[in-house]
Amino acid sequence: MTAFTRRNLLSVAAGAATAIAVPPDRPVRAATPPAGKQTAGWYRYKIGSIEVTVATDGVARFKMAEDHVINIKKDVVNAALAEVFMEKDMMTTPYNPIAVNTGSKLAVIDTGTSETNYKKSNGVGGQFVSNLAAAGIDRAAVDTVIISHYHGDHINGLLMDDASLTYPNAEILVPAPEHKYWMDDGEMSRATSGRGQTNFKNVRRVFNAEVLKRVKTYEWGKEVIPGVTAQATPGHTPGHTSYVIASGSDAVYVQSDVTHVPFLFVRHPDWHAFYDQDGAMAEATRRKVYDMLVADKMRVQGFHYPFPSLAHVEKYGTGYREIPVIWNPTI
Amino acid sequence: MTAFTRRNLLSVAAGAATAIAVPPDRPVRAATPPAGKQTAGWYRYKIGSIEVTVATDGVARFKMAEDHVINIKKDVVNAALAEVFMEKDMMTTPYNPIAVNTGSKLAVIDTGTSETNYKKSNGVGGQFVSNLAAAGIDRAAVDTVIISHYHGDHINGLLMDDASLTYPNAEILVPAPEHKYWMDDGEMSRATSGRGQTNFKNVRRVFNAEVLKRVKTYEWGKEVIPGVTAQATPGHTPGHTSYVIASGSDAVYVQSDVTHVPFLFVRHPDWHAFYDQDGAMAEATRRKVYDMLVADKMRVQGFHYPFPSLAHVEKYGTGYREIPVIWNPTI
Numbered sequence: 001m002t003a004f005t006r007r008n009l010l011s012v013a014a015g016a017a018t019a020i021a022v023p024p025d026r027p028v029r030a031a032t033p034p035a036g037k038q039t040a041g042w043y044r045y046k047i048g049s050i051e052v053t054v055a056t057d058g059v060a061r062f063k064m065a066e067d068h069v070i071n072i073k074k075d076v077v078n079a080a081l082a083e084v085f086m087e088k089d090m091m092t093t094p095y096n097p098i099a100v101n102t103g104s105k106l107a108v109i110d111t112g113t114s115e116t117n118y119k120k121s122n123g124v125g126g127q128f129v130s131n132l133a134a135a136g137i138d139r140a141a142v143d144t145v146i147i148s149h150y151h152g153d154h155i156n157g158l159l160m161d162d163a164s165l166t167y168p169n170a171e172i173l174v175p176a177p178e179h180k181y182w183m184d185d186g187e188m189s190r191a192t193s194g195r196g197q198t199n200f201k202n203v204r205r206v207f208n209a210e211v212l213k214r215v216k217t218y219e220w221g222k223e224v225i226p227g228v229t230a231q232a233t234p235g236h237t238p239g240h241t242s243y244v245i246a247s248g249s250d251a252v253y254v255q256s257d258v259t260h261v262p263f264l265f266v267r268h269p270d271w272h273a274f275y276d277q278d279g280a281m282a283e284a285t286r287r288k289v290y291d292m293l294v295a296d297k298m299r300v301q302g303f304h305y306p307f308p309s310l311a312h313v314e315k316y317g318t319g320y321r322e323i324p325v326i327w328n329p330t331i
Numbered sequence: 332m333t334a335f336t337r338r339n340l341l342s343v344a345a346g347a348a349t350a351i352a353v354p355p356d357r358p359v360r361a362a363t364p365p366a367g368k369q370t371a372g373w374y375r376y377k378i379g380s381i382e383v384t385v386a387t388d389g390v391a392r393f394k395m396a397e398d399h400v401i402n403i404k405k406d407v408v409n410a411a412l413a414e415v416f417m418e419k420d421m422m423t424t425p426y427n428p429i430a431v432n433t434g435s436k437l438a439v440i441d442t443g444t445s446e447t448n449y450k451k452s453n454g455v456g457g458q459f460v461s462n463l464a465a466a467g468i469d470r471a472a473v474d475t476v477i478i479s480h481y482h483g484d485h486i487n488g489l490l491m492d493d494a495s496l497t498y499p500n501a502e503i504l505v506p507a508p509e510h511k512y513w514m515d516d517g518e519m520s521r522a523t524s525g526r527g528q529t530n531f532k533n534v535r536r537v538f539n540a541e542v543l544k545r546v547k548t549y550e551w552g553k554e555v556i557p558g559v560t561a562q563a564t565p566g567h568t569p570g571h572t573s574y575v576i577a578s579g580s581d582a583v584y585v586q587s588d589v590t591h592v593p594f595l596f597v598r599h600p601d602w603h604a605f606y607d608q609d610g611a612m613a614e615a616t617r618r619k620v621y622d623m624l625v626a627d628k629m630r631v632q633g634f635h636y637p638f639p640s641l642a643h644v645e646k647y648g649t650g651y652r653e654i655p656v657i658w659n660p661t662i
Contacts, residue, residue: 032437032474034382035375035467041660042370051365056660084654085628085643092657106363124661131660136366143363297416307658312416323415324655326423327638329372329387329462330455 040134041127043308044331048247050102050227051331055131056307057095057112057157058124064091069264070279071272077264084263093261095153096309097128098254098301099137100245105225106137107144109243109254110303111157111166119161128157129166142167144225145214147174148256149240150182150203151275154303158206165210173224176217178239183207195274233258233289235282236275242289245301252310254301258282258289261304262311262322266290269319290320299325371465372458374639375662379578381433381558382662386462387638388426388443388488389455395422400595401610402603408595415594424592426484427640428459429585429632430468431576436556437468438475440574440585441634442488442497450492459488460497473498475556476545478505479587480571481513481534482606485634489537496541504555507548509570514538526605564589564620566613567606573620576632583641585632589613589620592635593642593653597621600650621651630656 041056068091069077078088086092097110111128118126129139145167148154160166181187188200207215218224220232220241231242236257243254259265260273269286272279293300293313300322302309311322372387399422400408409419417423428441442459449457460470476498479485491497512518519531538546549555551563551572562573567588574585590596591604600617603610624631624644631653633640642653 031435032432032468032472034432034434035384036382036662037467038375038660038662039373039466040370041658044366044369051367053366056658058660059657083645085656094657094660101363101365103365104362127660135370136368137363141363306655307660314414324637325416326390326425327372327387329369329389329425329458329638331367331369 040131041307042131042135043310043327044135045310045328046331047245047250047252048227050100050245050247052245052252052301053099053101053132053135053137054096054301054308054310055099055128055135055137057097057126057128057131057153058121060091060093060095060113060121060125062091062093064089065274067274069271070274071270072268077271080264080268086263091261094304094306094309095125095128096303096305096307097154097157099132099135099142100225100228102226102228102247105144106142107146107225107228108132108142108167108170109146109228110148110154110256111145113153114156114159115161115166116159117156126157139167140169142170145170145172146224146228146243147172147178148242148254148303149175149178149237151199151237151257152202152206154256155203155206158211159208163208165214170214171216172211172214173216173218175230175239175241176219177234178237178241179215179217181238231289233285235278235280235285237277240285252299252301253289253293255289256303258286259302259304262302262306266313266322267316267319294320371462372638373462373466374641374658375466376641376659377662378576378581378583379558381431381576381578383576383583383632384430384432384463384466384468385427385632385639385641386430386459386466386468388428388457388459388462388484389452391422391424391426391444391452391456393422393424395420396605398605400602401605402601403599408602411595411599417594422592425635425637425640426456426459427634427636427638428485428488430463430466430473431556431559433557433559433578436475437473438477438556438559439463439473439498439501440477440559441479441485441587442476444484445487445490446492446497447490448487457488470498471500473501476501476503477555477559477574478503478509479573479634480506480509480568482530482568482588483533483537485587486534486537489542490539494539496545501545502547503542503545504547504549506561506570506572507550508565509568509572510546510548512569564616566609566611566616568608571613571616583630583632584620584624586620587634589617590633590635593633593637597644597653598647598650625651 043054045052095112097112100107113125182203191197191200220230223229227247229244233240233242242256245252276282294315310325313320374385376383426443428443431438444456513534522528522531551561554560558578560575564571564573573587576583607613641656644651
């Protein structure tokens with residue numbers, strides 16, 4: 001056996017013409033063209049009698065700003081990216097909202113980046129509605145939309161490209177403290193950073209008259225639909241909310257943005273991303289939630305986890321690490 | 332915020348009736364029935380100009396025999412299972428063959444557990460052909476079947492339930508040393524263990540006259556179809572073969588059964604499963620391949636890795652650990 005090096009492995013391929021071991025002697029068939037098409041990104045699992053469908057909205061890739069992680073130097077962030085074989089300076093962000101069928105309610109939790117983004121990005125983002133449809137879930141059949149917080153990747157999908165309702169037959173359940181904060185003109189006027197103003201303006205655009213007609217607020221600690229209980233996880237935004245989905249003896253923690261991408265912020269809960277509005281509070285929430293997940297061996301469904309975004313969590317160094325649940329090809 | 336414990340989280344759900352925060356006041360809609368159906372298990376990616384389609388054959392779950400890992404005590408194996416949140420004594424085995432479209436050839440590498448197993452298992456296993464079809468690949472369009480080794484989960488899918496050819500228009504490329512070994516009556520007579528005899532009998536069943544008519548042998552180190560080069564990785568079986576798929580500046584290592592499930596045998600390359608025919612040689616091969624994967628930061632496509640089975644590899648303790656590549660919802 002020759003030495004196992006990439007150079008040796010590839011040198012064989014380079015000398016292709018003479019190395020063909022099996023020359024074809026059957027009639028030459030027309031080559032099958034490459035399919036060029038990815039599978040629809042959805043995945044289903046049960047929690048007791050509740051059916052969860054993860055439908056990806058896509059993955060964004062973009063150059064990280066110098067202060068993407070505001071309390072950590074860029075080269076430390078780049079080292080963490082290298083550890084998981086990701087390109088330096090580049091952020092890779094999956095968006096994975098879910099649908100929850102409780103038997104009596106068909107809800108979506110968060111809405112993704114919108115049909116507008118689907119068009120703008122040529123289908124790289126904004127796939128949530130089409131992937132739901134591929135999973136057999138018609139947006140018109142959704143009776144409840146549950147919103148975790150008011151950042152664009154969670155709310156923009158409330159509207160189609162023509163600003164009509166994506167879920168025309170659904171009521172829209174929103175966290176009371178989150179709604180209060182973003183609808184407060186005083187808070188808006190005090191939002192100093194450009195990002196703050198941008199987010200406020202986006203919230204006011206999305207929560208138009210038609211959307212506001214459907215909105216009902218819910219309180220932390222309450223069951224918003226049967227089996228889905230709102231958890232107070234403030235910090236990322238003032239009213240940021242997570243959920244426990246529980247049925248029978250089983251339960252999963254839907255973390256929303258308690259952490260952003262796990263390969264950076266689960267491993268390093270002390271890193272404060274610029275989109276954590278109150279970094280210290282977000283970190284405290286993160287540690288509380290993750291300590292609980294570890295202690296209770298509870299699975300987490302993470303909006304920014306790689307699809308299908310369902311994982312266990314273990315302690316790791318000064319932080320935690322996700323262990324993806326094995327893909328189950330049956331339900 | 333109350334303490335984050337599972338007991339507290341669930342106690343809210345238990346008091347459901349009084350905790351509903353948002354009583355419905357809209358007309359009651361008919362509940363949408365649960366879909367009860369998993370997505371078709373396929374995933375596609377490119378290596379240069381070559382298109383790879385992973386199509387899962389399913390996942391088997393079974394109680395491990397006392398000597399499943401012949402040189403390691405059961406409680407140590409159970410501890411490793413607990414580390415990845417898996418049930419003790421239970422083996423969970425994904426089967427993930429692939430299709431490779433080089434532009435001139437449409438090949439499958441290994442064939443899964445067969446249509447017969449699909450029927451016997453009620454569709455839990457034997458999904459390869461139906462998942463290929465869902466991915467737009469008709470079994471009749473496959474022009475090349477490449478076999479890594481002669482264990483049942485890799486060859487049984489050569490035949491449909493009525494023993495006709497699954498890939499009627501394909502030639503079947505097999506490793507010369509593997510074919511020689513399993514077709515040798517002397518080797519068969521010397522196979523002492525029940526498992527050995529069972530495997531020989533299965534090989535003779537699958538390699539019937541129709542299959543043998545299509546068989547051509549290939550040698551290690553040779554390109555079997557353009558861009559796919561056979562790698563000598565003996566030990567698991569005498570002629571066990573892996574592949575490098577290379578195109579442009581990109582390459583992926585298709586490891587076949589260099590390791591079985593990564594959560595046991597990538598982390599512990601010194602563990603000898605009963606299906607490693609020569610445990611010591613399998614371990615030596617394993618370490619050589621994985622040291623190369625680590626040194627070259629090369630991705631591995633693993634037949635028994637969880638779907639979609641594409642990962643990077645890092646050193647970890649005395650072994651290695653897989654880092655799944657992030658699901659890409661576009662191609």
